[in-house]
Amino acid sequence: MASDASRGESLERQQSLPTLPSKLTLDYLKKITNDFSPDRELGHSAFGTYYKGIRGNGDILAVKKLAENSPLPREKTFVNEVTNLMALQHENITELVSFCREAQIKLDQREGRYVAVHIDESLLCYKYLSKGSLDLHLFDETHNKIDWDKRFKIIKGICQGLRFLHKELDRPLVHMNLVPSSIWLDDNWVPKIADFGLSRLFGEQTQVYTKNVVGQNGYMAPEYLFNGEITTGLDIYSLGMIILEIVTGERNGANREDRAATKFVDKVRQDWKTDDDITCKYPSLTDFGLEQVKACIVIALKCLEADQNKRPSIEDIIDKLNGKFVPIFQQHE
Incomplete structure (x- = not known):
């Protein structure tokens, strides 16, 4: 079975047009942001950090990585709400083009021991605007x-x-x-x-x-x-x-x-x-x-x-x- 990374690369080749699928993999977003590198940071807000994501065809996304374990709803409700937001179109709001929601397991050090912690990684991808904020x-x-x-x-x-x-x-x-x-x-x-x-x-x-x-x-x-x-x-x-x-x-x-x-x-x-x-x-x-x-x-x-x-x-x-x-x-x- 193909890995998330290989599926992301396949997706990259298929999407030569600006349009993206509504849902992207975490591995794919890590790849285009250089693993959320500090030098790709575009800005911060109370809810997370924006990163510049550069796709293989040169298109750029503003990828917002929400704070870990933000108080988000369950998967189905989250997807429904994001889908509704992606449908909103107006000259004076940013265009939400895709998203990612994946469960991850991370090792967290507590009292000298490493403990496996379940983290929901949630990201929103917006159309990039070159002048910034x-x-x-x-x-x-x-x-x-x-x-x-x-x-x-x-x-x-x-x-x-x-x-x-x-x-x-x-x-x-x-x-x-x-x-x-x-x-x-x-x-x-x-x-x-x-x-x-x-x-x-x-x-x-x-x-x-x-x-x-x-x-x-x-x-x-x-x-x-x-x-x-x-x-x-x-x-x-x-x-x-x-x-x-x-x-x-x-x-x-x-x-x-x-x-x-x-x-x-x-x-x-x-x-x-x-x-x-x-x-x-x-x-x-x-x-x-x-x-x-x-x-x-x-x-x-x-x-x-x-x-x-x-x-x-x-x-x-x-x-x-x-x-x-x-x-x-x-x-x-």
Whole structure:
């Protein structure tokens, strides 16, 4: 009988087109990522690590290796959920093209003895985007400075992707970990939300509350951070922080003592109040661009309301970005 590795090589020869089978072997994914080599790492998230997978025909995959023994459902449910996620198509979400789920036995040293431990290895394969994640461009000074038009395009694209997840599916899909590193960019600076289905895979979306609070300081809404409450308002809060970071080009600087990044938010309120403050940061800004920046700051600060009932919906946000009158934002004007 052929080994998993030889089946992977056979698969490679058969798949000369970009389309892949929905399920791949672990040996095959080890091969194309050089056994998950550190020099193939593309980035990390709260749920695992991305690796660059280079196929024999030159095609590249972004292979996400989920943390070992993540709280995933049984095989059948996992496959069903992943299959549903692979069917989702939108310009502003990453394309999930295949997956892997295999049981492995590893030796673990405990109290001086080696013990056989059963591990479920779970991996998700996405279409690779060469520009990488948004955080690489916002905060890395070695990259070219992003002009305001690109920043605004990115903000609108993220919002459109979030509207798809919140409003256009059979039930709202809460991302739960929306951060700059989970937003990828294509060659035309079109943003695409990644990691958008992990909350369903981990079963969190079947609950209103969770005890397993996972995320990055600065992006977690207070009702989730302190109470484990899961609603679309969680993503809206995260979006507000991301918009402030896109507008300012600065990290929010959250830490254990300032988990809500209040110092950063207060600094934005102080340093971006007037038209002169804004044009000082963007000297070549047109009058139309100035209004866009001001609208984005108003939106972001409203998204960061501690009371989730005072936050706007994603539809309110998109209407405001499109220049429409939206009552919920008036008090922040």
